[in-house]
Amino acid sequence: MQKAIHISRRLRAGRLLTSFFRPNRCGAATFALTILICLLGAVLLAGPAWAQAGKPPATPQPGAGGAALKPAAPAQAVVICLDPGHPSEVNSGRTVVHGVTELDMNWQVSEKLAALLAQTPGVKVVKTRQVKDQLSTNRERAEVANRAGAALLLRLHCDYGKGSGFTLYYPDQQGKKQGFVGPSPQVIAASRRAAQALHPGMAQSLAGLLKDNGIRGDSSTAIGRKQGALTGSIFSQAPVVTVEMVFLSHKADADFIKSPQGQDRMARALAQGVMLYLKGLANAGRGAAVK
Numbered sequence: 001m002q003k004a005i006h007i008s009r010r011l012r013a014g015r016l017l018t019s020f021f022r023p024n025r026c027g028a029a030t031f032a033l034t035i036l037i038c039l040l041g042a043v044l045l046a047g048p049a050w051a052q053a054g055k056p057p058a059t060p061q062p063g064a065g066g067a068a069l070k071p072a073a074p075a076q077a078v079v080i081c082l083d084p085g086h087p088s089e090v091n092s093g094r095t096v097v098h099g100v101t102e103l104d105m106n107w108q109v110s111e112k113l114a115a116l117l118a119q120t121p122g123v124k125v126v127k128t129r130q131v132k133d134q135l136s137t138n139r140e141r142a143e144v145a146n147r148a149g150a151a152l153l154l155r156l157h158c159d160y161g162k163g164s165g166f167t168l169y170y171p172d173q174q175g176k177k178q179g180f181v182g183p184s185p186q187v188i189a190a191s192r193r194a195a196q197a198l199h200p201g202m203a204q205s206l207a208g209l210l211k212d213n214g215i216r217g218d219s220s221t222a223i224g225r226k227q228g229a230l231t232g233s234i235f236s237q238a239p240v241v242t243v244e245m246v247f248l249s250h251k252a253d254a255d256f257i258k259s260p261q262g263q264d265r266m267a268r269a270l271a272q273g274v275m276l277y278l279k280g281l282a283n284a285g286r287g288a289a290v291k
């Protein structure tokens, strides 16, 4: 209907133009004035069509027609990369201490944590390896997180030596390994923020069960003292935190982490820490959008 009206307006304009171009008895000046008026009229009539040209099509309104509606793009999932420590180029993790191996403890808690995180909408879990006994270098583990675009590389280990309880480590400076210097200052800052978010979640869940040794820098570890940071941190492009969940050399710690209840408790503590971290990320995202 709209189109028909438009065409009839154009036809009328055409007839008008033809009539103005007929020879006129009133002389050249009148003829020139007539042409001018006629051109002006044509411009005014064609105006609305010009105005439409180059304009973006009107935004389809919801409910205006099924064909115009686009499906909403799926929200991008946040990737959490879980890295159960060992077997690596440094250590197989198969030494039996107080009846258990670090490899088994790291793997079992990681599997429980993966199951918990997988229930969280918008979270995708990526593991640095699919099989417990698969040898994987610490560089390769970081590269899995890098390829996945992980928001966090969470590395699970158990400590040995004097002491007990859990400790969080993050790269507090750059290190050097295989001629490569890393991680970037941005990753160092983001890793510190991640450790600071994870720690209260873990501390709350593990209060009264394990000693809380707080947050420390990679540079305070034996490997960190040698190369500046842990190898998995040096090659990481994702914020990276290494959690030494317990001291396996401490009998009570070993008893805790080898019991199904202790492993459940550790997995829940880590999941709570990850949730706090993700909440912080979401808040930071909203803050950036408001600025």
Ligand SMILES: [Zn+2]
Pocket: 085, 086, 093, 102, 157, 158
């Ligand atoms: Zn370890």
